[in-house]
Amino acid sequence: MAVQIETTELDGVVILTPDRFTDARGFFSETYNKSTLAKAGIEAVFVQDNQSFSLASGTVRGLHFQSPPHAQTKLVRCDRGACFDVAVDIRSGSPTYGKWVGTELSHKNGRQLLVPSGFAHGFATLVPETVVSYKCSQEYAPQAEHGLLWNDPDIAVNWGVNTADAVLSDKDAVAGSFANLKSPFVWEGSQ
Numbered sequence: 001m002a003v004q005i006e007t008t009e010l011d012g013v014v015i016l017t018p019d020r021f022t023d024a025r026g027f028f029s030e031t032y033n034k035s036t037l038a039k040a041g042i043e044a045v046f047v048q049d050n051q052s053f054s055l056a057s058g059t060v061r062g063l064h065f066q067s068p069p070h071a072q073t074k075l076v077r078c079d080r081g082a083c084f085d086v087a088v089d090i091r092s093g094s095p096t097y098g099k100w101v102g103t104e105l106s107h108k109n110g111r112q113l114l115v116p117s118g119f120a121h122g123f124a125t126l127v128p129e130t131v132v133s134y135k136c137s138q139e140y141a142p143q144a145e146h147g148l149l150w151n152d153p154d155i156a157v158n159w160g161v162n163t164a165d166a167v168l169s170d171k172d173a174v175a176g177s178f179a180n181l182k183s184p185f186v187w188e189g190s191q
Contacts, residue, residue: 003033081131094118
C-alpha cells in the first residue's frame with residue numbers, strides 16, 4: 001500500500017490518500033494495510049467495519065464518541081457520493097480542546113480521515129445517496145455511546161448545511177452541549 005499522509009492542526013487526526021492504479025476498467029486501491037500504517041506510526045487495530053447510506057444531501061450524522069474502555073479510533077472513507085467529515089478534540093487539557101478539523105471525503109478523491117479516540121466524529125452528506133464506511137478499533141457499545149450537538153455554537157463547525165435543512169436522527173437532534181461535556185478523555189501531554 002502506498003499512501004499519502006497529511007497532518008492536520010489536531011494532533012493525531014490525519015488525512016490518508018491511498019494510491020489508485022487506473023486503467024481502462026477503472027481503478028484499484030488498497031484502502032487499508034496494517035503494516036504500512038504501522039510504519040507511519042498509526043498503530044490502531046480495527047475490529048469492526050460500519051457503513052451508512054444517506055438518501056438526502058445535508059444528512060448530518062454526529063458528533064459521536066464512545067467513552068473508555070470502549071473508546072474508538074475510526075478510519076473513515078466515502079465509497080459513494082461525498083461528505084464533509086469532521087473531528088472535534090474533546091481531550092481535557094489539550095491545547096486544541098474544542099477545536100475541529102474537517103475535510104471533504106468522496107468516492108472521487110479517495111481520501112480517508114483517521115479520527116483517534118479522544119475526538120468526537122461526524123459528517124454531513126454533500127450529495128444525495130452518499131455511502132460512508134469506517135473501520136473502528138472497538139466494537140459498538142451502547143452504554144458508552146455519547147454525542148454532542150452537531151451545530152453547537154461553542155464548537156462552531158462550518159458544515160455547509162443550514163440548520164433548517166439538516167436531516168438528523170432524533171438522537172442527534174437532542175445531543176448534549178459542549179459546555180456541559182464532562183470529557184472522559186485527558187490529553188497525554190498534560191500529565
